[in-house]
Amino acid sequence: MKFxxxxxxxxxxxxxxxxxxxxxxxxxxxxxxxxxDSNAFVLVVNATEIPVIPQENTYLGTxxxxxxxxxxxxxxxxxxNAARSVGANLVYIKDVFVPSSRFxxxxxxxxxCKRARADLLKVELGDFKQAPMDVDSSGLExxxxxxxxxxxxYRRGDTAEVSQKIAELDGLPPNSxxxxxxxxxxxIYHELKMYRAMLQLLIKxxxxxxxxxxFQDVVYAGNDSLMAQTKKYINKVASQTLYGEMVKDIAxxxxxxxxxxxxMLLLHLPLTYxxxxxxxxxxxxxxxxxxxDAAHPDAEWVQKSIxxxxxxxxxxxxxxxxxxxxxxxxxENKLYTGGFGVNVYFLGGGFGYDxxxxxxxxxxxxxxxxxxxxxxxxxxxISGELINSALKGVMNLGxxxxxxxYDSRNLKIRPYVGFxxxxxxxxxxxxxxxxxxxxxxxxxxxGYPAGxxxxxxxxNTAFTLGVNVxxxxxxxYLFGSNSKFTSFSVVGKFGLSQLDLEEGYPVTQxxxxxxxxxxxxxVYFW
Amino acid sequence: MRIQYFIPLAxxxxxxxxxxxxxxxxxxxxxxxxxxxTVKELPKCNASAEGLAVTYDHFFEKKVYxxxxxxxxxxxxx
Numbered sequence: 203m204k205f206x207x208x209x210x211x212x213x214x215x216x217x218x219x220x221x222x223x224x225x226x227x228x229x230x231x232x233x234x235x236x237x238x239d240s241n242a243f244v245l246v247v248n249a250t251e252i253p254v255i256p257q258e259n260t261y262l263g264t265x266x267x268x269x270x271x272x273x274x275x276x277x278x279x280x281x282x283n284a285a286r287s288v289g290a291n292l293v294y295i296k297d298v299f300v301p302s303s304r305f306x307x308x309x310x311x312x313x314x315c316k317r318a319r320a321d322l323l324k325v326e327l328g329d330f331k332q333a334p335m336d337v338d339s340s341g342l343e344x345x346x347x348x349x350x351x352x353x354x355x356y357r358r359g360d361t362a363e364v365s366q367k368i369a370e371l372d373g374l375p376p377n378s379x380x381x382x383x384x385x386x387x388x389x390i391y392h393e394l395k396m397y398r399a400m401l402q403l404l405i406k407x408x409x410x411x412x413x414x415x416x417f418q419d420v421v422y423a424g425n426d427s428l429m430a431q432t433k434k435y436i437n438k439v440a441s442q443t444l445y446g447e448m449v450k451d452i453a454x455x456x457x458x459x460x461x462x463x464x465x466m467l468l469l470h471l472p473l474t475y476x477x478x479x480x481x482x483x484x485x486x487x488x489x490x491x492x493x494x495d496a497a498h499p500d501a502e503w504v505q506k507s508i509x510x511x512x513x514x515x516x517x518x519x520x521x522x523x524x525x526x527x528x529x530x531x532x533x534e535n536k537l538y539t540g541g542f543g544v545n546v547y548f549l550g551g552g553f554g555y556d557x558x559x560x561x562x563x564x565x566x567x568x569x570x571x572x573x574x575x576x577x578x579x580x581x582x583x584i585s586g587e588l589i590n591s592a593l594k595g596v597m598n599l600g601x602x603x604x605x606x607x608y609d610s611r612n613l614k615i616r617p618y619v620g621f622x623x624x625x626x627x628x629x630x631x632x633x634x635x636x637x638x639x640x641x642x643x644x645x646x647x648x649g650y651p652a653g654x655x656x657x658x659x660x661x662n663t664a665f666t667l668g669v670n671v672x673x674x675x676x677x678x679y680l681f682g683s684n685s686k687f688t689s690f691s692v693v694g695k696f697g698l699s700q701l702d703l704e705e706g707y708p709v710t711q712x713x714x715x716x717x718x719x720x721x722x723x724x725v726y727f728w
Numbered sequence: 729m730r731i732q733y734f735i736p737l738a739x740x741x742x743x744x745x746x747x748x749x750x751x752x753x754x755x756x757x758x759x760x761x762x763x764x765x766t767v768k769e770l771p772k773c774n775a776s777a778e779g780l781a782v783t784y785d786h787f788f789e790k791k792v793y794x795x796x797x798x799x800x801x802x803x804x805x806x
Contacts, residue, residue, distance in 0.1 A: 463766075550745070553747045554747040556749040557749060557750060558747075558748075559751075560750060560751060560752070561750030562752045562753065562755060562796070563801065566748060568746055590746065594748040632754075632801055634802060635793065637773060637798070708797055708798050711751075
């Protein structure tokens, strides 16, 4: 019994170790992803700063960091690892939050760490590793001159000259000082009610959001009167107040309905990922534009770059969808991976060698319920078991090593070899005196009355070759998990044992073979 | 399978399907065989004492035991 207790605790310890939580939860990942190299470049983008994704993209899953030991300083690495594991090179962080508590693996755990939710995407990225360009400041004087002329035209309200000067500043070589900031243009267009130009600016800005040049430190011309004039726009681009002001102005503009819808969407876009309400509003604008302006050249871009990530924003919905739609794939992928099982056997029988007990002394009684616990690692298993042998009243108590030769949705076949001690259980039929002998051959007799229960010592042994056959009639997710399962099975156990009961002499005796079977129910956590 | 058939089958499998063939070394000695002596302490029961019947006087009770395959088996009350 002591041995079995040790074995039981060892198996439980293995099982608990196997249940340790992963650093992140991955949804909607491809069944057979093509991982990236561990050093492959992965771009991490915060959706509150860039509320669009590249139009040409392949969605490879949604990830949430677990927060268990992965506070925010580690989250970026965890997200990159998750991305590489599915072949993604863009991590698009849509939410960062601090849950007060969470239900995990059946336990309420308190979590203080920030956790991140992100889409993982495969996109065509430019050269983000290129060295920053050396800024040529030789043309700074001409830039300042054009900015002064622009400010002058702006104050006069000369929209034609404003457009011309902005075009001149935009046309400067890429390695020169940037002549004008997008926020300055935005402010000028707003003040002069140049809404069509503003719309084009917004489209260009969002479509070029993943230009590697935008991720470099850029030197802007500034600290002049033009900058002072438009400073409020630089500070307030993602502002509900600014948005509210502009909506009123745009409603009275000469934009047509289609332009109006696109403008409303793009003006609201920077607010999207700040809160749930804003996200729903942007989603409504994007949906309306895609529905009513399906033939618009930007409709596909809005659909793929704005609306699709928004449709994936509800993690709980994604989670449930992933659990429902991908259950069979997940089960298939988890076959042969291992788990922890408990089988209880109710029915059994067998046949074996004759004359294994003294029927004038005892009447054998089989143990009514047998059990087995096992830990499977990949295809290998180790079990602790208490199983009736083929002989009535004889139970094998020991451990076995198995190998899963076949596993499927409903059937698992696991041959094994077992090493056991045997216990004989029964009741005395006749009073008798059994003897023990000391070193001087003195006999001491112990009397047994009739009708008492009798259990032999477990020094008898058995060596077993057998097979476990599990018919999994039901498989469900384990608690709230989307990756761990519980299977309920009708379990069968068949085998041949070499039994040696001489140690129980004179109550049990002899040795020989016994063929046995056992049938019961099992539960398997994997 | 209907439950009224299942339960008897389950019982049959559980209690009736195991191999159950023992040996009965004392069966060849009749209950009425005579005791050769009365003892206060049981002598050694080994191959040379096989078939010996004694009356065991133990705690004011007298019972006849026979030595069968190294075990003193109860035959009858004296």
